[in-house]
Amino acid sequence: MRLKDTPLPAKFFLNLFAYLTPTAKNTPFDMTGANAYFFFWAGQFMYIGKTIDTSAHDHHAIQLALSFDHPFFIKTPEGAFKKVMAVIIDSDQAHECRTNDNHFLLLNIDPMTTIGRALKKGYLTRQAVAELPPESTARFLQTIEKNLDISPFDSDLVHDLARRYVYSLCALEEDAGIDEKIRKVIQLLEEKKDNMLKVEELAAEVSLSPGHLTHLFKKQVGIPIRKYILWTRILLALFKVFETKDLREAALYAGFSDVPHFNRTFRKMFGLYPSSILKDSPNVQAFWK
Numbered sequence: 001m002r003l004k005d006t007p008l009p010a011k012f013f014l015n016l017f018a019y020l021t022p023t024a025k026n027t028p029f030d031m032t033g034a035n036a037y038f039f040f041w042a043g044q045f046m047y048i049g050k051t052i053d054t055s056a057h058d059h060h061a062i063q064l065a066l067s068f069d070h071p072f073f074i075k076t077p078e079g080a081f082k083k084v085m086a087v088i089i090d091s092d093q094a095h096e097c098r099t100n101d102n103h104f105l106l107l108n109i110d111p112m113t114t115i116g117r118a119l120k121k122g123y124l125t126r127q128a129v130a131e132l133p134p135e136s137t138a139r140f141l142q143t144i145e146k147n148l149d150i151s152p153f154d155s156d157l158v159h160d161l162a163r164r165y166v167y168s169l170c171a172l173e174e175d176a177g178i179d180e181k182i183r184k185v186i187q188l189l190e191e192k193k194d195n196m197l198k199v200e201e202l203a204a205e206v207s208l209s210p211g212h213l214t215h216l217f218k219k220q221v222g223i224p225i226r227k228y229i230l231w232t233r234i235l236l237a238l239f240k241v242f243e244t245k246d247l248r249e250a251a252l253y254a255g256f257s258d259v260p261h262f263n264r265t266f267r268k269m270f271g272l273y274p275s276s277i278l279k280d281s282p283n284v285q286a287f288w289k
């Protein structure tokens with residue numbers, strides 16, 4: 001699903017990431033402008049824009065923090081500040097940043113995904129914070145910057161560039177040959193997003209056992225199917241909250257039993273309650289895929 005030009009409250013994401021700067025409304029992004037962008041897809045979300053200094057904090061997602069401008073300082077678990085341009089931070093690891101008012105690309109990845117586990121293995125087995133390859137990272141950021149300035153803006157292209165960069169970091173090859181039954185499952189989840197099917201129901205639709213579907217989906221899509229369904233439901237509810245400003249309607253629309261169920265799930269994923277997004281704050285641009 002792609003939802004273009006949808007305003008999201010920056011204050012919500014300020015809490016979510018702990019160090020995002022609210023930005024000007026409806027301003028085309030450039031490296032001197034003020035607009036910010038969010039990109040969402042199953043198991044990952046990405047922010048592009050300015051940031052501010054942080055106090056010590058952590059988050060469940062693995063995070064890639066890449067500066068477009070100048071080096072920044074990150075405080076490692078050992079207690080020392082280190083000067084860097086691009087780092088990967090392990091999940092649930094406390095860290096602190098001095099951002100020097102830079103523009104950043106922050107990519108957050110669910111550690112349960114195939115790419116999340118590969119990044120942990122490649123960079124984070126013996127350290128909580130690791131620097132990323134400077135040359136390939138600089139090329140990636142230059143390409144992103146160039147495409148952010150193109151009109152009309154193509155969010156799908158930005159998503160694809162980010163995906164290829166992350167795969168290159170851990171030498172993973174993308175599997176283009178997704179089984180037709182898995183394609184049908186993804187299609188069913190999209191078509192029935194207002195009445196989300198259970199794994200057992202999806203398995204019956206494609207003539208697979210629930211166990212076989214779970215194994216095949218994780219292998220080919222890169223995220224456990226139950227986690228994929230949860231991400232889909234949360235993002236669907238998030239969109240509905242922005243559309244209606246009604247938490248109960250959003251929760252029920254996305255298949256949660258009630259508002260407390262939605263609140264608990266949302267807080268576990270993002271570290272705050274969904275009511276935070278209803279507060280007045282500046283707008284940013286958001287894109288779903």
